[in-house]
Amino acid sequence: MDEALLRSLTPSVLGILVRRGADFAAAEDAVQEALTEAVRTWPADPPREPKGWLVTVAWRRFLDATRADTARRRREDLVDEEPAPGPAPAVDDTLQLYFLCAHPSLTPSSAVALTLRAVGGLTTRQIAQAYLVPEATMAQRISRAKRTVSGHGVSPARRARGRFDRPGDVATVLRVLYLVFNEGYSGDVDLAAEAIRLTRQLAARIDHPEVAGLLALMLIHHARRAGRTAPDGSLVPLAEQDRGRWDTGAIAEGVRILQAALARDRLGEFQAQAAIAALHADAPEAEQTDWVQIVEWYDELVLLTDSPVVRLNRAVAVGEADGPRAGLAALAALDDALPRHTAVAAYLHERDGDGVTAARLYAEAARKAPNLAERDHLMRHAARLNSARRPP
Incomplete structure (x- = not known):
């Protein structure tokens, strides 16, 4: 079969x-x-x-x-x-299905589930396993989503012409696919690979630079997957990853797609994110990363999105390009309730030589971590700094 x-x-x-x-x-x-x-x-x-x-x-x-x-x-x-x-x-009505499944009346989680079911062809059981929820819960979510879009699928006038209404927009469709990608791998479905497959499918049907930008971003990020975890399952930070384990073919493809999209001079947030990912992937070693250019791309991304999360990531880049105190100054302008804010502060304080503050902040960030792997990673940093302070 x-x-x-x-x-x-x-x-x-x-x-x-x-x-x-x-x-x-x-x-x-x-x-x-x-x-x-x-x-x-x-x-x-x-x-x-x-x-x-x-x-x-x-x-x-x-x-x-x-x-x-x-x-x-x-x-x-x-x-x-x-x-x-x-x-x-x-x-082929696949493109219209993408838009229908990204209907603005749906919550993000429902739009993702419906897209995986209707466009991706996954079963309810597979989707439930991927999201670690009971199958009955996922079945209810998908059922509600289907009822929501059923009233918006085909108007009589468009039915006569054989076309769907398209209530969503490209940005909404791309956001749904990005949410799928960020779920990564769980159960027997690799959602990152599934998101890439669906985005390729979308890119073949719609000529839009942001669709290309998202595909490039996914390919470059996914290319680093093998280096993200150690044999014991612990997280490996980007700077410490074995770049020989990265998929250079996927990176090259992503860069080619990105360059073609950027040449159209219609910059969007996914193209900007892909450009940042490409600069990381282009460096043979972490020390050779072009942080100055990465900061410039973050500046573009801030203009496009005005996102606090983007500003948080920019503070890290500023800390690398202009020194940790410049990064801490950029961080001071942001709400300390932001996810990962404490972890970023810990990293910048460590870079600035303040191990005591960094250890305290790493431990605090670990308590806020969204998953076990990240919590353990942050606790190891805190333990390392605390150990360094103890007399032999």
Whole structure:
């Protein structure tokens, strides 16, 4: 059974059903039933036209569910005739599904779950495992999301022209994909790799420099994945990573994509972030990092986003480019309640030679850490500095 093929066909099959008149929730349920049937029957009897087979079976499931639901008899005019089996239309509605799943009425978590289900082709169980929540909880989240977008999927006028409404925008779609990427790896689904696959898919369908910028950012970040953890599972900071373990092919591809996007002179936040990541990846050793240019890119990013988190990261870059006291001065202008603010302060104080303050702040940051790996990493720093102060 080619699971990758099934997942790649899912969005186009769903799009065909919605374009034929099925509401999003009913269409998605029918497609999932067709996928289940494919898993059961294809190993013994693979179809000649996989996409056409899925469309036919999904449409039949939709008809069965619609005709059995007396509350929905008003739809009978949509389902009087079943299309003949055969090759599916070549029209690809995947792009519209991206926008529909990023509907502004959805919460970020619901938009992510619906995108993984409808566009990514993942099962509810896989998504639940990836987010470490019970399958029933994730099923409810996806069900609510489907109900939300069902009323926005196809207007009568656009149905006649065979097109979706597109209530989301590019920025929202990219934000959803970025959220997927940042979840990384959990359970039996590598969400970082899945986000890259989906962003590649989006980049093939829409010519937008920020889509390219996000793909470049993902590729460069993901290329460093092997160096991020030690054999014992502990975190390895960027400056201490073995750069020989980085995927140079993925970095080169990301840089090529980024350069083409930047050449269009329509700078966006993902392109700026990718430029910063590329400068880190370009340095053969941490000591050769071009921190001055990184600060300049952070200045651009601040103008684009005015994000406190960006300003926090900029303070670190300033500390590297102009010295730790300059970094501490930049940090002083920010709210100390920001996530990682205490950890950044600890690092800059250590760089400035104040081990006592740094040790205290590392311990405080560890208590605020969002996960066990980061907490242990910060506690090791505190213990190292405290140990250095003790007499032999």
